[in-house]
Amino acid sequence: xxxxxxxxxxxxxxxxxxxxxxxxxxxxxxxxxxxxxxxxxxxxxxxxxxxxxxxxxxxxxxxxxxxxxxxxxxxxxxxxxxxxxxxxxxxxxxxxxxxxxxxxxxxxxxxxxxxxxxxxxxxxxxxxxxxxxxxxxxxxxxxxxxxxxxxxxxxxxxxxxxxxxxxxxxxxxxxxxxxxxxxxxxxxxxxxxxxxxxxxxxxxxxxxxxxxxxxxxxxxxxxxxxxxxxxxxxxxxxxxxxxxxxxxxxxx
Amino acid sequence: xxxxxxxxxxxxxxxxxxxxxxxxxxxxxxxxxxxxxxxxxxxxxxxxxxxxxxxxxxxxxxxxxxxxxxxxxxxxxxxxxxxxxxxxxxxxxxxxxxxxxxxxxxxxxxxxxxxxxxxxxxxxxxxxxxxxxxxxxxxxxxxxxxxxxxxxxxxxxxxxxxxxxxxxxxxxxxxxxxxxxxxxxxxxxxxxxxxxxxxxxxxxxxxxxxxxxxxxxxxxxxxxxxxxxxxxxxxxxxxxxxxxxxxxxxxxxxxxxxxxxxxxxxxxxx
Numbered sequence: 001x002x003x004x005x006x007x008x009x010x011x012x013x014x015x016x017x018x019x020x021x022x023x024x025x026x027x028x029x030x031x032x033x034x035x036x037x038x039x040x041x042x043x044x045x046x047x048x049x050x051x052x053x054x055x056x057x058x059x060x061x062x063x064x065x066x067x068x069x070x071x072x073x074x075x076x077x078x079x080x081x082x083x084x085x086x087x088x089x090x091x092x093x094x095x096x097x098x099x100x101x102x103x104x105x106x107x108x109x110x111x112x113x114x115x116x117x118x119x120x121x122x123x124x125x126x127x128x129x130x131x132x133x134x135x136x137x138x139x140x141x142x143x144x145x146x147x148x149x150x151x152x153x154x155x156x157x158x159x160x161x162x163x164x165x166x167x168x169x170x171x172x173x174x175x176x177x178x179x180x181x182x183x184x185x186x187x188x189x190x191x192x193x194x195x196x197x198x199x200x201x202x203x204x205x206x207x208x209x210x211x212x213x214x215x216x217x218x219x220x221x222x223x224x225x226x227x228x229x230x231x232x233x234x235x236x237x238x239x240x241x242x243x244x245x246x247x248x249x250x251x252x
Numbered sequence: 253x254x255x256x257x258x259x260x261x262x263x264x265x266x267x268x269x270x271x272x273x274x275x276x277x278x279x280x281x282x283x284x285x286x287x288x289x290x291x292x293x294x295x296x297x298x299x300x301x302x303x304x305x306x307x308x309x310x311x312x313x314x315x316x317x318x319x320x321x322x323x324x325x326x327x328x329x330x331x332x333x334x335x336x337x338x339x340x341x342x343x344x345x346x347x348x349x350x351x352x353x354x355x356x357x358x359x360x361x362x363x364x365x366x367x368x369x370x371x372x373x374x375x376x377x378x379x380x381x382x383x384x385x386x387x388x389x390x391x392x393x394x395x396x397x398x399x400x401x402x403x404x405x406x407x408x409x410x411x412x413x414x415x416x417x418x419x420x421x422x423x424x425x426x427x428x429x430x431x432x433x434x435x436x437x438x439x440x441x442x443x444x445x446x447x448x449x450x451x452x453x454x455x456x457x458x459x460x461x462x463x464x465x466x467x468x469x470x471x472x473x474x475x476x477x478x479x480x481x482x483x484x485x486x487x488x489x490x491x492x493x494x495x496x497x498x499x500x501x502x503x504x505x506x507x508x509x510x511x512x513x514x515x516x517x518x519x520x521x522x
Contacts, residue, residue: 011508064329089377127327
């Protein structure tokens with residue numbers, strides 16, 4: 001089978017949820033990946049949406065985080081204050097899965113405004129949503145976004161959500177309970193924070209992609225791991241499940 | 253006690269120019285019919301409050317009804333940008349829009365404080381974020397028991413909260429279920445409460461997970477069948493996903509937007 005760069009991204013994002021019990025699912029790409037994980041590598045994964053659903057088991061990809069399917073198939077539906085206070089802030093959720101507009105070398109995220117240069121108004125992005133507290137309080141965080149110098153930048157125009165702040169020890173100094181971002185999955189490969197420097201380092205490329213392509217598509221001088229790996233090609237089962245999801249079809 | 257009124261009378265009686273208005277419904281039970289009535293009555297200079305100012309506030313902002321927006325995520329859910337919101341913020345069209353911007357956790361807790369009639373709420377939030385630098389309603393407080401520094405967010409107490417619910421009884425007791433969002437907190441935080449409902453029934457049979465707002469916490473109930481369209485009302489109507497996708501094209505262009513509002517909202521009542 002052949003596949004697209006976006007499919008490589010979503011398949012690898014789903015694989016990153018192996019072993020997770022509970023996942024707080026962001027809107028968009030993370031929702032596609034988390035639902036694919038439930039249909040492939042982690043069928044028991046508990047999906048939690050900020051609209052207040054615990055344990056959603058949608059039979060098709062939700063249209064938005066407020067899709068009635070998420071509520072109808074959930075183990076429990078709670079209010080929005082409750083989902084953020086009792087479930088997220090209390091540290092009950094293993095993985096937070098987020099999309100992003102801009103990400104920097106320490107996996108900090110901007111989803112608020114884009115600086116368009118002198119004399120031009122700031123470009124508006126949707127804003128924070130649940131992300132600042134999801135990234136603070138989940139056990140760990142996964143980010144998924146397309147790889148480009150526009151998205152992966154040397155300096156954020158605005159820090160909406162803290163990943164690893166200004167480097168090693170920043171999360172502890174800020175009092176952020178969770179471990180923070182452990183992987184950034186893109187359509188070219190996977191970056192992970194270096195254990196010493198906390199800086200995102202290219203650890204994997206997808207089949208058919210070179211490290212040079214990923215470096216060229218990154219807005220800072222991207223470090224490449226000495227033992228750079230190539231991700232496993234998507235299996236037929238993964239691609240079939242993903243395409244059924246994308247078509248809005250129920251699980252086979 | 254809630255009065256059962258027509259939507260026109262309820263809006264005229266409860267929503268005034270210059271008010272702080274919260275219209276809640278977290279992607280479900282969004283009170284579109286009430287927003288359209290506000291637009292027809294030319295209510296203006298509003299401070300609009302809503303966690304997710306999606307298409308409903310895109311319409312109010314594009315029609316010039318708002319001077320300020322208090323929010324935490326402004327997009328067209330599942331589709332993309334809100335073009336009227338962006339045009340107002342970036343270009344001041346049709347008028348400048350002041351922003352007070354939060355995270356969802358911050359907004360939810362602001363409503364909880366408002367409903368509790370406390371001046372502020374505490375949470376572990378905003379740590380390391382630039383958001384507090386742009387908001388006068390985010391600060392910090394030190395826990396008197398542990399010494400931990402926590403975020404403090406100012407209570408929201410709207411002049412009026414407007415929500416849509418599935419049903420009410422003839423005494424004006426209101427019942428809503430499914431994704432219940434932050435509507436209970438938004439209603440109890442407000443000075444005045446207007447609820448539109450799919451229908452009025454003789455008896456409110458208990459429903460799993462339902463929120464009930466007793467009649468004495470509500471000022472007016474107005475019947476507005478399909479009043480959440482293009483969002484949905486669990487058990488009554490489904491989301492009109494095509495509408496959200498079409499809104500992207502309608503709202504991109506100022507003239508196309510104004511024409512659409514004229515034909516579908518202003519003309520609709522004539």
